[in-house]
Amino acid sequence: MIRGIWNRETVAMVWVAAALPLAVTWLLAEGSAGAIRLLFVLIVGGVCQAMFTVIRAQRPSLAGLVSALLIAMLAPQVGPLQFALGVAFGFVFGELVFGGWGRSVLSPAVVAIMFLGFAFPAAAWPHLPVQIEWAVFPAVVLLLAFGVLPWRALAGAVLVLVIAGGFALPPFGSAVAVVLVFIVCDPAICATSPLGRWLAGALFGLLFALFGSVWQASAVQMAVCAALLVSLSIPLLDELAIAVWRLSGRFRHG
Amino acid sequence: MPTPRPWPQAVETVITTEAGLNLDPLIDIRMEALVQPGDTVALGRPVLKDRRRPELLVTAPMGGRVVQLELGAGRRQASLLIQHDEKVRPHQFDVRDARRECERGSGGPALRDLLQASGMWMRFRSRPFGRVPAGYAVPALIMVMAIDTKPLAPDPCLALKGETLDHLKLGLQALATLFDGPIRFCQDDGPAIVEESDRIRIARAGPLHPAGLAGSFLRREFRSGQNLNIWEISAEDVVGIGHLLSEGFLPATRLVSVAGPGLRETRLVRCQPGADLRELCHAHMKPGPHTILSGSALDGREARWLGWRARQVTVLERRDTKPQPHWLESALRRASRPEPVIATSAVEHALGGAMPGMALLRALAIGDDETAAELGALSLLEEDLALVDYVTAASPRFADLLRACLDRIEAMT
Incomplete structure (x- = not known):
């Protein structure tokens, strides 16, 4: 019998390929400081994955590369020891203890970034250059073409953000674009039912719009906070979608 | 493919x-x-x-x-x-009582006896669990499958032409005599093969697998949690029932496609049930080692004889020489838990939509029978998850997990 190719690592390869334009754009903007930061996260994350590989025979996933890039881009600026602790905490308690990419509830990037954000409230949040937003477009096209991106979540979020912005169609900003595509729409994290995906996307848009109106904070902080809350509510949204499915069946066939 | x-x-x-x-x-x-x-x-x-x-x-x-x-x-x-031995004549059944019942259109002990004595009863498959129904059982619905969307499967409509259409009508009449419920005639998007009536309704599906599976038809019409007792039978077997009733003996052949990358040409043959697959394929193979499957490339089994319900033979090229994996790789593979399935649209399409498929796959993967049954596992058989197994290369196969789940549920009831 024949076997197909869409196992976890194939999806992870597409996921990494989509992040490449983002990485190049960000490195061009940040220069050598960014490169060192990325290398640092890659090493810490790699050590964590290697430890779980050796001790628990848990296969590493290429998706860890994307998580490392997101942490390097979005985490607040802290000292190297604190940073290493935060990154390790994110990888281990966000993903690896649950069984790796595809089994966890949260993205390790969200856990690491929010851990550092809560632990060091005074730390400065990074400001993403505007060209990053444009680097997200080829990623979206690639992910949609391979069917990796849950398009309903993306559509739900964009719809709510456009409505909340008063139909003015302003550019959403680099932070929202990156967090929406690479954290909220992570196929391993996002809801799995169609309704759940619409709701997850809409919830992200709603939360970001709410934070934007009442909270004077950096866009990155607001976006990652919204992503964390959305990720935590995804099991609930999926349960809701299944309950709706059950109810609709009851009404269809008495 | x-x-x-x-x-x-x-x-x-x-x-x-x-x-x-x-x-x-x-x-x-x-x-x-x-x-x-x-x-x-x-x-x-x-x-x-x-x-x-x-x-x-x-x-x-x-x-x-x-x-x-x-x-x-x-x-x-x-x-x-x-x-x-071609000199042996086919066995003549006494079909007069069964025909009389079909014409009256009600009851059917003689018809049941005839179907059981001729072995045609074994062509039914019941859901849940996919067994042959008991001799006294009465279904809630019978699905007649005149569509097959598996890769390289023959179009069942090719076997429904000319006088076989009369046999099909007679066979459907016989099915309607067996029980009082509705019959779904599942076919492709083309013109209607049979006339609709108050008992027989036509359901249609597109040409893309898995749309043509009985499970996909069921999921579109029914939801889980219902006390399903649904039988399915292929249209060609209904033709066989009609043939039995009109001629008095069983049809000698069925339509089978012989195809696959291991063959030089694709053929449609009519051969007897249980035919020798090596003889069917031998003269048309490409050079080199092969695997002959009875059934499709997705859910077929390596076999010598044509399978009980198989209508296709797939010949694959065999690749025996796998490179030796690295020791760490093989150690990891033996020690680690299986990789999870990521919910891409490929998986969504393979599940056919219309149900919380990923939730069902997760329930099957962790062996949560109660949730799986609530999410519709009882309306599924192995063939419904064969495409998911192909797409995701999942190990262990979801089809096997589903069978284990169904076996546990069956043992409890």
Whole structure:
């Protein structure tokens, strides 16, 4: 019998390929400081994955590369020891203890970034250059073409953000674009039912719009906070979608 | 694996010199031999019967001499070999009572007896669990499958032409006599093959697998949690019932496609049930080692004889020489838990939509039978998850997990 190719690592390869334009754009903007930061996260994350590989025979996933890039881009600026602790905490308690990419509830990037954000409230949040937003477009096209991106979540979020912005169609900003595509729409994290995906996307848009109106904070902080809350509510949204499915069946066939 | 279009128009009739028995593993019967090696059997004569349910009979697929009949472990397996002898006439059944019942259109003990005596009863498959229904059972719905979307499967409409249409009508009438519920005639998007009536309704599906599976039709119409008791039978077997009722003997052949990357050409043949696959394929193979599957490339099994419900033969090239994996890689593979399935749109399409499929896959993967049943596992059979297994290369296969889940649920009820 024949076997197909869409196992976890194939999806992870597409996921990494989509992040490449983002990485190049960000490195061009940040220069050598960014490169060192990325290398640092890659090493810490790699050590964590290697430890779980050796001790628990848990296969590493290429998706860890994307998580490392997101942490390097979005985490607040802290000292190297604190940073290493935060990154390790994110990888281990966000993903690896649950069984790796595809089994966890949260993205390790969200856990690491929010851990550092809560632990060091005074730390400065990074400001993403505007060209990053444009680097997200080829990623979206690639992910949609391979069917990796849950398009309903993306559509739900964009719809709510456009409505909340008063139909003015302003550019959403680099932070929202990156967090929406690479954290909220992570196929391993996002809801799995169609309704759940619409709701997850809409919830992200709603939360970001709410934070934007009442909270004077950096866009990155607001976006990652919204992503964390959305990720935590995804099991609930999926349960809701299944309950709706059950109810609709009851009404269809008495 | 692209489906060759157009299919070859000419359908050869091939009766292989030997035929055997390749029962579906789901047909769990304890067999008792009714003939001896050396006996001459006619097409339609009983060869094996179930010890616990004597109404379930396996009949000879063609006339000839029984060369070998051995029962395997626990009488669950039988190796049967019949050599063809064209001088043996097919067995004539007495169909007068059954025909009279069909014309009256109600009740049907004689018709049941006829179907069971001729072995056509074993062509039904019931859901949940996918077993052959008991001789006295009454379904809530019968699905007649005149569509097959598996890769390289023959179009069942090719077998529904000319006088077989009359047999199909008679067969449907016989099904309607068996019970009082509705019949769904599942076909492709083309013109209607049969006329709709108050009992027989047509359901249609597109050409993309898995749309043509009985499970996909069911999921579109029904939801989980219902007390399903649904039988399915292929349209060609309904034609066989009609043939039996009008001519008095079983049809000798069925339409089978012989295709796959290991063959030089794609063929449509009419051969007897249980035909010798090596003989069917031998003259048309490409050079090199091969695997001959009875069934599609997605859910077929390597076999010598054509399977019980198989309507296609797939020949794959065999790649025996796998490179030795790295020691760490093989150690990880043995020690680690299986990789999870990521919910991409490929998986979504393979599940056919219309149900919380990923939630069901997760429930199956962790062995949560209660949730799986709530999410519709009872309306599924292995073939419904074969495409998911193909797409995700999942290990262990979800089809096997589903069968284990169904077996546990069946043991409890």
